[in-house]
Amino acid sequence: MNEWLDEDAGPVVRPYAMTRGRTRSSGEFDLIAIVVATGAAAAGLEPEHVSILELCGSPLSVAEISAHLDLPVGIVRVFLGDLLTAGLIQTRAPQPVAEMPTRRTLLAVIDGLRAL
Amino acid sequence: MASVPSDVEPLPTAIKILVAGGFGAGKTTLVGAVSEIRPLRTEETITEESVGIDDLSGVERKETTTVAMDFGRITINSELVLYLFGTPGQDRFWFVWDELALGAVGAVVLADTRRLPGCFPSIDYFERRGTPFIVAVNCFDGADRHDPDEVRAALDLDPVVPVVLCDARVRESSKEVLITLVEHVVNSTPAYA
Numbered sequence: 001m002n003e004w005l006d007e008d009a010g011p012v013v014r015p016y017a018m019t020r021g022r023t024r025s026s027g028e029f030d031l032i033a034i035v036v037a038t039g040a041a042a043a044g045l046e047p048e049h050v051s052i053l054e055l056c057g058s059p060l061s062v063a064e065i066s067a068h069l070d071l072p073v074g075i076v077r078v079f080l081g082d083l084l085t086a087g088l089i090q091t092r093a094p095q096p097v098a099e100m101p102t103r104r105t106l107l108a109v110i111d112g113l114r115a116l
Numbered sequence: 117m118a119s120v121p122s123d124v125e126p127l128p129t130a131i132k133i134l135v136a137g138g139f140g141a142g143k144t145t146l147v148g149a150v151s152e153i154r155p156l157r158t159e160e161t162i163t164e165e166s167v168g169i170d171d172l173s174g175v176e177r178k179e180t181t182t183v184a185m186d187f188g189r190i191t192i193n194s195e196l197v198l199y200l201f202g203t204p205g206q207d208r209f210w211f212v213w214d215e216l217a218l219g220a221v222g223a224v225v226l227a228d229t230r231r232l233p234g235c236f237p238s239i240d241y242f243e244r245r246g247t248p249f250i251v252a253v254n255c256f257d258g259a260d261r262h263d264p265d266e267v268r269a270a271l272d273l274d275p276v277v278p279v280v281l282c283d284a285r286v287r288e289s290s291k292e293v294l295i296t297l298v299e300h301v302v303n304s305t306p307a308y309a
Contacts, residue, residue, distance in 0.1 A: 030219075031132075031158070031199075031201075031215070031216070032130040032131075032132050032199050033130070034127045034128060034129075034130055034197070036127055059127050059128060061130055061189075061197075061199065063156070063158045063185075063187055063199065063201075064156060064158075064189070066158040066159070067156035067157055067158045067187075068156070072158075072159045072160060072161040072182070073158055073159065073160050074160065074161055075161075090127070091127075092126075092127035092128075092129065092130075094129065094130045094131065094132070094219055095129055095131065095219065100305070100307060101131055101221055103302060103308045105129075105131070105196065106221070106298055106301060106302050106308070107302070108192055108193065108196055109131070109192055109196070109198060109221070109298050110295055110298050110299060110302075111192075112190065112191075112192030112193060112196070112198070113150075113190070113192075113291055113294050113295050113298070114291075114295065116150065116190065116287075116291055
């Protein structure tokens with residue numbers, strides 16, 4: 001932000017201008033899908049793509065990427081779709097929703113919480 | 117979704133627990149008390165079709181609404197990460213709840229005894245959806261301490277739903293709330309018996 005603008009001024013660029021009007025992502029990215037960068041930034045990427053690759057040097061959820069970049073999830077999904085198509089990220093979807101977590105998983109959660 | 121090839125370290129699986137309750141019930145406070153990161157905020161921008169009331173032509177307009185969700189993270193082990201999502205307080209954003217509730221392990225409904233009706237919509241929602249939940253009564257300073265049985269009666273809860281007292285500002289207390297929820301999920305789901 002420069003000296004003339006603060007947060008009260010609202011976004012200077014309308015969010016979907018950054019994605020060149022695209023509102024659909026080429027992939028489905030759950031809020032808690034985990035993303036990790038597998039490639040380096042290349043020419044032709046938008047600054048947001050580069051920021052995502054930098055953030056995802058270690059695995060991070062879609063919700064965290066959105067929060068750190070201060071961008072709505074919908075926008076982040078579009079950029080993630082680009083990066084997935086370009087082979088620059090890998091993702092892990094959360095457990096399929098049709099399957100409940102295993103008993104073993106839940107007991108691990110209980111143990112993990114007790115150990116906090 | 118691309119699968120993870122075997123030559124990279126496997127990515128952890130993420131699971132989520134929802135923290136619901138009326139406005140000001142302490143959702144973000146509870147998330148912050150147990151999260152290993154400062155609670156973060158993510159936003160969904162939603163475009164709603166609406167018909168302008170003053171618009172004589174009855175033409176539909178699109179309105180953009182931003183729904184904010186606060187969340188935190190607890191790393192259980194190298195294979196498992198737990199996310200805690202505070203549900204948006206406004207009742208009209210049910211469609212965001214649907215996305216959040218999909219695949220959730222369960223939910224904590226925070227109740228503020230000074231404003232008990234604030235948690236009614238959350239309880240109705242999880243009952244209807246069949247999402248396992250517990251009620252945690254957040255004991256605010258200055259509020260009368262309530263007997264969990266009185267709260268259960270006031271909320272007309274199913275006898276199997278646990279009701280616990282908590283202080284959402286305190287880490288140990290909030291941890292106990294989450295443990296109670298996950299134990300309830302294990303004990304109340306026939307598939308886990």
